[in-house]
Amino acid sequence: MVAKGTQKSLIEIILSRSDIVLAFGVVGIIGVLIIPIPTALLDFALAFNITFSLIVLLTTLYVTRPLDLSVFPGMLLMVTLMRLSLNVASTRMILGQAYAGEVIGSFGNFVVQGNYVVGFIIFVILVIIQFVVITKGAGRISEVAARFTLDAMPGKQMAIDADLNAGIISEQEAKGRRSDIAREADFYGAMDGASKFVRGDAIAGILITLINIIGGFIIGIAINDMSVTDSMRTYSLLSIGDGLVTQIPALLVSTASGIIVTRAAATANMGTDLSEQLTKQPRALIVAAVVLFIFGMLPGMPTFTFMALSVAAGGIGYMTKEMRAKKELADREDEHRKAQEEQLPAERPEDLLKIDTLGLEIGYGLIPLVDPNQKGDLLDRISTIRKQLASELGIVIPPVRIRDNVALKPNEYIIKVKGIRIASFELMTDHVLAINPGYIEEPLEGFETKDPAFGLSATWILPTMREVAEARNFTVVEPSAVLTTHLTEVIRRSSAEILTRQDVKHLIDNLKEDYPALVESVVPESVSLGLLQKVLQGLLSERVPVRDLSTILETISDYIGATQEPDVLGEYVRMALKRQISELYRDREGKINVFTLDPVVEQKLAESVQNTKQGLMLAVDPSMAETLLKNMGHQTETMQNAGLTPVCLCSPNIRLALRRLAEAKFPDLAVVSYNEIRSEVEVVSIGTVRLSNDN
DSSP states (O other): OHHHHHHHHHHHHHHHTHHHHHHHHHHHHHHHHHSOOOHHHHHHHHHHHHHHHHHHHHHHHHOSSGGGGTTHHHHHHHHHHHHHHHHHHHHHHHHHHSOOHHHHHHIIIIITTTOHHHHHHHHHHHHHIIIIIIIHHHHHHHHHHHHHHHHHHHHHHHHHHHHHHTTSSOHHHHHHHHHHHHHHHHHHHHHHHHHHHHHHHHHHHHHHHHHHHHHHHHHHHHTSOOOHHHHHHHHHHHHHHHHHHHHHHHHHHHHHHHHHHTOTTOSSOHHHHHHHHHTSOHHHHHHHHHHHHHHHHSTTSOHHHHHHHHHHHHHHHHHHHHHHHHHHHHHHHHHHHHHHHHHSOOSOGGGGGOOOSEEEEEOGGGHHHHOGGGTOOHHHHHHHHHHHHHHHHSSOOOOEEEEEOTTSOTTEEEEEETTEEEEEEEOOTTSEEEEOOSOOOSOOSSEEEEOTTTOOEEEEEOGGGHHHHHHTTOEEEOHHHHHHHHHHHHHHHTHHHHOOHHHHHHHHHHHHHHOHHHHHHHTTTTSOHHHHHHHHHHHHHTTOOOOOHHHHHHHHHHHTTTOOOHHHHHHHHHHHTHHHHHHHHBOTTSOEEEEEEOHHHHHHHHHHEEEETTEEEEOOOHHHHHHHHHHHHHHHHHHHHTTOOOEEEEOHHHHHHHHHHHTTTOTTOEEEEGGGSOTTSOEEEEEEEOSSSOO
């Protein structure tokens, strides 16, 4: 028991230090090229070469794909170098001692029965098989596979992105598949180069054997005083034995390289694939049995041999046919049982409770927009907007689950957030949408509608009218672009609702990789995930990006001792993010256009701010609220008509409460405090909101 435990621990130590073992092995191979080695060590090295080559060949029979043995190209180079070093060591012994150990002697005497002519012919045949057939074929397969793999990479990447967008696979699975594609291309490229080493090894084997024969013949006569016959016999048998003992492992490794590069389309190990695929057609085996029976009846043919093979082939074909019939019957029964089970109510009601964070339901007329075979680019567009929004908002946008819904109109679609219908629209797939920027009065000929994303006046026009519409400054977009733009705006407006506590945990984990001290000192001891989620949701609800998570977390940790109110902490964070907020609303000239509140209005609103269970709110009488919102609406409309982003500038103590009062009626209105704008940014006041009716 102790010895067994010791042996196991020793193996574990060797495996854990495999890099050191490999380094010593490489040094040993180089040493064999230079330093003479004992005969016993050469016998061991030659036996190890044969054993290792056999293990490599058998391993390739069990792999299901080339990447399961991705180390093969590098290993092929090392095995080739080891084989050549053994050739050098054996040549040194053959020419210097006229003896090269028991392994080479056995191959020279037993394998070729002491006949060096037969041995030389066998050696040449092995070299031809390896050089002309196996190595050349494996090299060509590697070359073509590398080229085709590189050509297919863009299509495979697009397929992965499409599956990811459709929610079929997760982000982790997508990363794994992309990594496999890159590794596969690298593997075939490396195999293409490594095959050249094997071909060179075959040529070197022929030359080394000829050098051994000629050099040994000369040395035997001139130095060792042998007769011509003895010299030729001794050195020929040793040289041919040396050639065979190195070419047989080389043939095994070459065969392994051919097998590994042809396993690209495999679904199981080679033995399983062979047995399954060769027995799929029992009729072929039965026909082969009949042909073998006819051969056995011909005069002069070995009747027993052909009859035995005929019976074996016929028996296997018959049994395979019976097995396939039983399997087909069992499959039909399984399908019938599954069909009956599908008609029954769901056994697990909790499965029905799962909802998708983002969903898109389309009518059957919009299916071509999704189908790449019909040149549909919707999946690619959705992939792009997910990346765009992730970069813009600083959160990971979940996959959009796309389903067809026969209850919808053919060209209608519905956008859902957490299973709830948020928006819908009906496209005209054979038209394009011309969107009026707001100042064009003369309409276009077509079907009038509203842009679903921003509510602008628009017209469905024929594609032939695109140039006319663009010349008149209309924005013309394709139906798929209308859908994706609408989806983008819905996601942007719903980003606060989309952000879950699990998403916050994921963001914190990513931040921890770059700022471990910050995260470990704050989360979750000082700042809980729930509190951080509420602060981030508050920022996202006003379209403030949360990409600078380190600043957000530092600011919260600075003020968490004074208050734990998410609203108040959110205001502190907004002040810390003044650079980002200022950049959001700057125009092309670098200015921020705003409308302000009259000091009297600000004073009254400041007196009305109350901290309720729902957060900071304005407790104003309805008439005052109506007048205030009406006048804010006038200013907002004025700025929008001028092509400006509507921004209301006010004091910090009323900002959040004013935003909550106005957000239902003016969702696109940004309410910003003085402390949230950088001092060097120029602010231009467009107007002032008062409580009088003539505003």
